[in-house]
Amino acid sequence: MHTNAHFPAPTLVSLGDVELEVFEAGRENEGNPIVLCHGWPEHAYSWRYQMPALAAAGYHVIVPNQRGYGNSSRPPEVTDYDIAHLTDDLAALLDHFGYEKATFVGHDWGANVVWSMALLHPGRVEQIINLALPYQPRTPVPWIAFMETVFGPDNYFVHFNRQPGVADAVLDENASQFLRNLFRKNLPSVPPEPGMTMINLAMAETPLGDPVMNDDDLKIFTSAFEASGFTSSINWYRNMDRNWHILSEIDPVIRHPALMIHGTQDMIPPSETLKDLVPNVEVLSLECGHWIQQERPEETTRAILDWLGEQEAAQGRRVGFLALAKGPIRRTNPHAGT
Template sequence: MSDPIGMPPLQFAQTNGIRMGFYEAGPATDRPPMILCHGWPELAFSWRHQIKALADAGIRVIAPDQRGYGATDRPEPVEAYDLEHLTADLVGLLDHLAIDKAIFVGHDWGGFVVWQMPLRHPDRVAGVVGINTPHLPRAPADPIAIMRKRFGDMMYIVQFQDPAREPDRIFGSRVEQTFDAFMRKPLPRNDPPSTEPPAGGIAASPSLNLAFPQMIAAYDPAQDKRRPILSDDEKQVFVETFSHTGFTGGINWYRNMTRNWLRSEELDHTVRVPSLMIMAENDAVLPPSAADGMEKLVPDLEKHLVRDSGHWTQQEQPEEVSAKLIEWRRRRFG
C-alpha cells in the first residue's frame, strides 16, 4: 500500500496482542492528546483534515487504523473484535506512547468504541467526543434481534451476521463501487426522521433501504445524482487499502454486537468526563434525534449540530468539525 496522501508518517505499536498502525502529529508535549477513531468502512485517513488542523493548532493528535483495518493486524477469530478488545487496543496504544490520559474522538463505529472507553477504562480517559454516534443505554434485548424485527432480514447489520460471509464477498469484489456509492453527500430526504428509540444504535426510519450489500451489487454511478465527497486521489486510498485488506475485519465488529450486549450487563453506563456530541443534520442512519436524552447518561455534555452534512461528517464538513474540536478542547482542557 502506498502512503496515504496528506498523512504524517505511518508508525506502529505493539498493543493487546496485535500490531497497530497509527499516524501522529502535533507537539509531543501537548496534554491531553486527542485520539481519533474511525468507523466502517473507513481508515485513519478519514481524519486527514482534522489531523492537520489540530496539529496546526498546537494539539497532539493520534489516529490509528483500528483492529481489522488498513495497516493494523486482522486476527482471524470473530470474538477478537468485541468491545473488550477494541477498547484495550487503545489503552495499549496509550501505553506504547507513554500517555496517561487522552480525549477519545470517534465517528460511526469509532463512536461506539470511544463512548465505551470511560466505562471500561475510566482512569485513561480525559474526555470523549462522539461524531454522529450517540451514547445510549444498554438495549433492553439483543440488538440484532431488535434490528431484525424493526428493519427485516435484509438490513445490512442483520446480513452481516451471516457466517458464510456473503456481504464480505459482495463488498470485496466491488471495492471501487463500494466507495463510489458510500462516499457521497445525501440528497434531501422527504421521509421524516424516525421518532422510535434507536435499535442497537441505529435510529433510521424503518422505511429507509438498509440492504447495503444488494445496493452495492446493483450500483451504477452513472445513475447517481449525489455529489462525491472524495477526490479521485482520496478515493483511491480507500480502494487500494480495502482491495488489500478486504472488509471482513471491520464487519467482524458488527458480528460481536450480541456478544457485546451480553457482556455489558454489569457495566455502569454513565459517562463521567467532559463530553461533546457532534451531530450531522442529514445523517439518515444516525440522525440528530438519536442523541435526544443523552444528558441522562452523560451529565457533562455539550451538543453541536453540523448542518448540510450526511454521515461522513468529518470529511463532508471538515472545517466546521475541526474548528469545533479545537474550540472545545481549548475551552475545556486549556
Template sequence: MSPALPPALKTLMPPVQTAQVNGIEMAYYEAGPKDGPAIVLCHGFPETAFSWRNQIPALAAAGYRVIAPDQRGYGLTRGPEAVADYDMAHLTGDLVGLLDHLGLEKAVFCGHDWGGFVVWQMPLTHPDRCAGVIGLNTPFLPRYPAEPISLFRQIYGPDMYIVWFQTPEEPDRVLADDVAKTMAFFMRKPAALREAGEKKEGGSSFAFAQALAAYDPATDANQFLSAEEMAVFVALFEHSGFTGGINWYRNFTRNWENGADLPTRIDHIPCLMIMAEKDAVLPPSMADKMGDHVSDLEKVLVTDSGHWTQQEQPDAVNGHIIDWMRRRFPA
C-alpha cells in the same frame, strides 16, 4: 505485505508508524507537540485513519498531540481471524495499548460512526485512561433492552445491513468483489445515502446489499471525495478486505451480553456530541436523551452534512473540536 501507498496518503497524512498493541501490530499516524494534550481519533466503517486527514493538521496546529490509528482489521492494521477478537473488550483494549505504547496516561477519545461506539465505551471500561469523549455523529446510547440483532431484524427487516453482516463470508465477498464500486456507493452526499437506506417495495430499510447491486457509479454525480482521496480508500480496502470491519458488527450480541454489568452513566468526564443535520444513519434525534446518561455534556450541530461529517464539513468539525478542547483541555 503492505500495499504500495497511494500518493495522497503520503501527502495528506503524517508518516505511518506501527506499534505492537494488544496482540496486534497497529498502524497509526501522529502529529503535534509531544507535550500537548492528547486526542485519539477513531474512524468508523468503511473508513480508515485517512478519514481524519483534515483534522490532524488543524488539531496539531492548535497545540494538541493527535493520534489517529487504523483500527483493528482496517487499513494497514492487520486483524486476527477469530470473530470474537473484534469485540468491544479488544477494541477498547487496543486504544489502551496504544496509550501505553506512546507513554500516555490519558487522552481525549474522539470517534465517528463505529469509532464513536468504541470511544463511548472508554469511560465505562477504562475511566482512568479517558480524559474526555467526543462523539461525532454517534451518540452515547444506553444498553439495548433486548438482544440487538433481533431488534434490528424486527424494526428494519431481514436485509438491513447489520443483520446481513451476521451472515458468514457473503457480505465480505460482496463488498470486496469491486472495491471501487463499494467505496463509491458508501462515500456519497447526504441525499444519495439517505435514498439508499430507504425501504423499497415492502423490503428492509438500509438494505445495502440490494442497493449496492443496483448501483452504477458511472452515472453517480453524488461523490464528494476527490479522485485522489478515493484512490486511497480503494487501495487500503483492496489490501485489507472488509472482513475485519464486518467482524465488529458480528460482535453486537457478544458486546450486549458482556455489557450487562457496565455502568449506565458517564459522570465526571467532559463529553462533546457533534451531530450532523442530514445524517440518515445516525440522525441528530438519536442524541436527544443523552443528557439523561451523560452528566457533563455539550451538544453542537453541523448543518448541511450527511454521515461522513469530518470529510464533508471539515472546517466546521475542526472548529467545534478545537473550541471545546481549548475550553476543557487548554494546550
C-alpha cells in the same frame, strides 16, 4: 498535488497480540494526547483535515487504523473484534506512548468504541468528542434480535450477523464501486430499495448525490480495502450481541465531559435521552450528512478546537477556584506551619 501529500507516514506499533498502523502529528507536543478513531468502512485518513490543526494547537495527535483495518493486524477469530479487544487496544496505545489518559474523538463505529472506552476504561479518558453516533443505551434484549424486530432481516447489522460471508464477498468483489457509492453527500430523499443496503450500494452502477471526496482521496480508502478485504471490519458488527453481554454489569452513565456532533442530513437521528446517560454532554449540529469531518472539515475542526479550548478554560477556572478555596483554610488552620 494529491491531498495525501502531507499525510504523515505510519508507524506499526506492537501492542502484544496485535500491531496497529498509527499515524501521528505534533509528536513534539507530547503530554497533550488526542486519539482519533475512525468508523466503518473507513481509515485513519478520514481525519486528514483535523490532524494538522490539532497538532498546531499543541496536541499530540494519534490516529490508529484500528484492528481489522489498513495495515493493522486482522486476527482470524470473530470474537477478536469485541468491544473489550477494541478498547483494550486504545488503552494499550496510551501505554505505548506513556500516557495515563487522553482525549478521545470518534466517528461512526469509532464513536461507539469511544463511548465504550469511557465505560470500560474510564480512568484513561480525559474527555470525549463523538461524531454521528450518539451513545447507545443497552436494549432490553441483545442488539441483533432487537434490531431484527425493529428493522427487519435486511437491516445490514442483522444481515451481517445472520448471513456471515455473503455481504463480505459482494463488497470484496465490488470494493471500488461500493465505496464510491457510499461516500456521498446531498442525497435525495428516496425510499430505500428492497434488500440489504450495503449490497445494493455495491451493485449500483449510478451513485446518488455528490461525492464526499475527490478521486485521489477515495483511492486511499479503496486501496486499503482491496488489500485487506471487508471481513475483519464487518466482524465488529458480528460482536454486537457479545458486546451487549460484556457491558451488562457496567454502570451505563458516562460522566466525562463530552461533545456530540450531528449532521443534520444524517440518517442516524439525535438521541432524545443523551443527557440522561451522558449528563456532561454538549450537542452541536452541522449542516451535512453522515461523513461529518470530511463533508465539513473546517467547521468540524473549529467546533473541536473551540470546545477543547472551553474545557481547558473551565479546568483552569476549577484549578483557580480550588487554589482560592484552600488559601483561607491554610491561613486559619492553627496547625499551619508546625
